Amino acid sequence: MNKPANRFSIKPTSLAVLAGLAMQALPIMAQEQGDDAEAIEEVVATGTRLKGTATAVMEERKNQAFVADIMGAEQISRTGDSDAAAALRRVTGLTLVDGKFIYVRGLGERYSSTQLNGAAVPSPDPTRNxxxxxxxxxAIIESLSVQKAYSPSMPASFGGGNVDIRLKTIPSDFIFSVTGNLGSSTDNFDDAYAYDGGGQDWRGEDDGTRAAPAAITSRWESKNFLDNLPQGEAVALLKDMNRNYDPKLESVDPDYGFNLSVGNSFDYDEDWRFGFLASSGYTSETDVTEEYIGEQPLRNGDTIRMVRYFDEVDTTEKSVKWSTMLNVGVDYNRQHRIDYSVIVLNDTRDQIQEKVGNTANITLNDNQRVREYEIQYEERSLYTNQIRGTHTFPELGFLGFDWKYSLGRSARQAPGNMEARFLLDDENLDGIYDKETESALSNSTTAGRYTFQTLHDRVENYMYNFNLPYTLDNWEMEFKVGGNFLTKTRTAENRRLDINTRAFADTSLLSGYEFADILSDNVLDTATLSNIPILRDTTVAGDDYAAAQKIDAYYFEADLFYNNTWRISGGVRYEDFRQAVVPFDPRSNQFDLPANADRSQLAFVEDNFYPAIALTYFMQEDMQLRFNYGETVVRPDLREVSSSTYIDPLTEFPIGGTPGIRTTAIKNYDIRWEWYREAGNNVSVGLFYKDMADPIESVQSPAQDGPPLVRIANAESGELYGMEVEFLQGLGFIDEGIWDNLFVSGNVTVSGSQIQLDRQHIVEQTGVSASxxxxxxxxxGHSEYVVNLQLGYDSDNGEHSGSLVYNVFGDRILIPGIDGFDDSYEQPFHSLDMVYKYYxxxxxxxxxxxxxxxxxxxELEFEDTLLRSETRGTDxxxxYQYDF
Structure with missing residues (x-):
């Protein structure tokens, strides 16, 4: 129900301190109230830190009309997770994929949506929303809310759930906190591969070292691409390019970082209160791994072998992250409050991968191996401005009005990725393929490849909501009406250059193991070159695109309590959705469409009503039973409605969209029983079912040469069903002593799913063979089980706390099988972490x-055959944190 707006929220830690002061004041109060009362010399209030915050988030979850899970900042601190993605895998039914994307109840990333403080934000991912x-x-997160049951105030594009990242708010009192950290991994103790980057890499910013030279960018900007260049001009352009990317072994620096936060609130007169919170952080980390990569299987009777594979893969990934957040706010008379936030995030990934393996043409039987190295460098940034207002009007029956405006921009800059290919020939037949003495640059059209990519995303989102409470006899009611309006625009560019070493008349010049030496200025000036241009511009149609999306939504929602026994909530949402995607041919700047294609395929338009209802029965004061039903939708991603084929910058797979791809309609059912007991102990059991029409899936067409073509298609039907159990329990009931200091918490999800595909329908929809x-x-992406367990300890004197945290997910399909090969499953990963805190x-x-x-x-396997593997060290x- 609507309540007068509070002043700036009091954190759970502050509540604990206030409670302790109040307990200490009780003896004095008792002595003043009675002459015969005995004085209490000392009162000690004890309680676990986790239970304090768990009680706060449990109370919020309990009061939600629709099924939701909430994770507070202290819970995140207890598990030691460094970012939102890692923390969310602790939430019931959630799994983490690629360290970035959350699967809710086994539904892929397309089936979940993300908000920041309740507003939409842009994405720096080049091919996905x-x-x-x-x-x-x-460090900047106050809580994470995962709403699993749809409500009309949420976006209708709601499959598995909606994740709301809620940032830290203005404190009630002065805070000044400094944190520094230092770390490493067992895989980082030896030397690892590195390369010469730029002078500003420590800042997560390329200084121009990797960027395309001005002579090339000016040609691209004028649509004068590097096709069929005179050899002299091609050589001059190549000499301008950075060729010093060769791997070298270096010791690995330790991980380090810091975070600084300062905030306060001030009273002015009796009615006004002002406050602010500023936070800034920086981390630098290195991750060293050994991998195996299988790429092309071949079946021979009952055995499967990899025709193309890399069995010696050494990867070093450096990441630099920095963040800045500023919140300022003003409160008037506890009835009107306005907050402004600005958030700046930057995440730079710098990876070098050294690979040795074989292909169908380069085999061990011929005493040859292929060596490749690849540089992947990307800067991802997010800038968001948000202003929010909350107003209560007691003179109008406590009418409430809140509004929000958010403007966000994200960018992805990959200023110069590079890969090179070498041939290793065991000339002395000693079984050792020496990278230095038995190496030559590949004599091929793609001996080296440079890529340059940019992406800009902009999201403007504003919304409003009116709510009015009303009481009639045994009914307590609240009615809400609101609107939500979103405008999203995106532009992306991708450029490629290949080094064609077949231009060399004397292939002996290709001998060597360093790209920079083989193609040095001196070699390029003196070598005899044929008429074949040494530079090839391999930018393809569809590499550039522009996209726009607009959603206008209105909703009505009612929340009704009857006799403190029943709660009925629900309503309906109307959304008008419009999306247009325009792929371009970079050379002509014209639409990239087949000659017979209709331009109308570039647009995707739909509007509909999306209802939801929630029924809650309060069985006891601390026990309730919920039932939720909602109808939602999952729409195609930005590039999936156009027939244009493009190269996914992350996977290098060619991907083709499908005009006429249909929206996935979902009917969502949830039942959950919840029991909130004393001292934060709680248990809940939930059942869920999702009935999907036309699920959107990725299918593959058989490869002719290279990776298969991925197409987007609709399955015929799909369903998802399962059970979730969550609990938190102190162990003091077992016995006194140490048991009073221990608690266990966790969650278990067991579920099943099934989709039905029709091969002929897929062929008709995509226009290509679908094997x-x-x-x-x-x-x-669906795991049939997910388990999270935590054993926690808090000492009596409050100086020590510890947590042992376990997570595992069941195997899940990451690559659907084609050509008679079974689906490829990511194998279960058992994660055991320990966090100890000393105060x-x-x-x-x-x-x-x-x-x-x-x-x-x-590990990733199919038919008991290893497809991918990656070592993960112990971190x-x-x-050290000091609060002034």
């Missing part, structure tokens, strides 16, 4: 975090 959640550091192996299978005084916190204690590897981090 979804937001990589590793962008958001945990799908399994026409009936699980949803892509030597009231102001200081020392934290030791150990992650992946079991040292598990990530250590020590941090």
């Amino acid at each position: 979804v937001i990589p959640l590793d962008l958001f550091p945990s 799908v192996t399994n026409l009936q299978r699980r949803l892509t 030597p005084d009231f102001n200081t916190t020392i934290t030791l975090r150990v992650q992946n204690i079991l040292g598990e590897d990530r 250590f981090r020590l941090s």
Whole structure:
């Protein structure tokens, strides 16, 4: 129900301090009230830190009309997770994919939506609408809310759920906090591959070292591409390019970072209150792994072998993240409040990968191996401005009005990625393929490849909501009406240049192991070159595109309490959705469409009503039973409605959209029983079912040479069903002593899914052959079980706390099978982490975090055949925090 707006929220820690002061004041009050009362010399209030915040978030979850799970900042701190993506995998039914994307109840990233403080934000992902959640550091997060049951005030594009990242708010009192951390990994103790980058890499910013030279960019800008250049001109342009990317072994620097926060609130007169919170953080981390990559299987009877594979893969990934957040706010008479926030996030990934393997043409039988190295560098940034207002009018029956305006921009800059290919020839037949003495640059049209990519995304979102409480006899009611309006625009460009070494008349000049030496200025000036241009511009049609999306939505929602026993909530949402995607031919700047294609395929328009209802029965004061039903939709992503084929910058797979792709309609059912007990102990059991019409899936067409063509198509039908159990329980009931200091919490999700595909319908829809192996299978990304467990400890004197945290997910399909090969499953990953905190005084916190204690590897398999593997070391981090 509507309540007068509070002043700036009091954090759970502050509540604990206030409670302790109040308890200490009780003896004095008792002594003043009675002459015969005995004085109490000392009162000690104890309670676990997690339970304090768990009680706060449980209370919020309990009061939600629609099924939701909420994770508070202290809970995130207890598990030691560094960003929103890692923290969310602890939430019931959620799994993490690629360290960035959250699957809710086994539904892929397209089936979940993300908001920041309740507003839409842009995505720096080059091919998807979804937001990589590793962008958001945990240091700026107040809580994470995952709403799993649809309500009319939420976006209708709602499949598995909606994730709302709620940033830290203005404190009630002065805070000044400084945190520093230092860490490493067991995989980082030896030397690792590196390369010469730019002078500003420590800032997460390229200084121009990787960028395309001005002579080339000016040609691209004038649509004068590098096709069939005279050899002299091609050589001159190549000499301007950075060729110094060769790997070299170096020691690995430790991970380090810091965070600084300061905030306060001020009273002015009796009615006004002002406040602010500023936070800034920086981290630099290195991740070293050993991998295996299988790319092209071949079946021979009952055996399967990889025709193309890399069995010696060494990867070094450096990441630099920095964040800045500023919140300012004003409150008048506890009835009117306005807040303004600005958030700036930057995440730079710099990866070098050294690979040795074989192909169908380069085999061990011929005493040859192929060596490749690849540089992937990208800067992702997010800038968001938000202003929010909350108003209560007591003179109008406590009418409430709140509004929000958010303007966000994101960008992805990949100023110069590079890959090179070498041939290793075991000339002395000693079985050792020496990278230095038995190496030559590949004599091919793609001996080297440079890519330059940019993306800009802009999202403007404004919304309003009126709510009016009303009481009649045994009924307490609240009615809401509101609107939500979103405008999104995106532009993207991708340029490619290949080095064609077949231009060399004397192939002996290609001998060597360093790209920069083989193609040095001196070699290029003196070598005899044929008429074949040494530079090839391989930018393709569809690499550039512009997209726009507009949603106008209105909703009505009612929340009705009857006799404190029943709660009925529900309403309907109307959305008018419009989307247009325009792929361009970079050379002509014209639409990239087949000659017979209708331009109308570039637009996707629909409007509809989306109802929802929630029924809650209060069985006891601390126990309730919920039932939720809602109708939602999942729409095609930006590039999936156009027939243009493009290269996914992340996977390098060619992807073709499908005109006429249909929206997925979903009917969502949820039942959950919840029991909120004393001291924060709680347990809940939920059942869910989703009935999907026309699920959107990725299918593959058989490869002719290279990776298969991925197309977007509709399955015939799909369903998802399962059960979730969540609990938190102190262990003091077992016995006194140490048991009073221990608690266990966790969640278990067991579920099943199934989709039905029709091969002929897919062929008719996509226009290409679809060699799908399994026409009936699980949803892509769905795990049949997810388990999270935590054992926590808090000492009596409050100086020590610890958590042992376990997470595992069941195997899940990541690559659907084609050509008779079964689907490829990511294997279960058992994660065991430990977090210990020491509080030597009231102001200081020392934290030791150990992650992946079991040292598990990530593996992807099909038919008991290894397709991919990646080592994951045990990480250590020590941090020191001081609150002034």
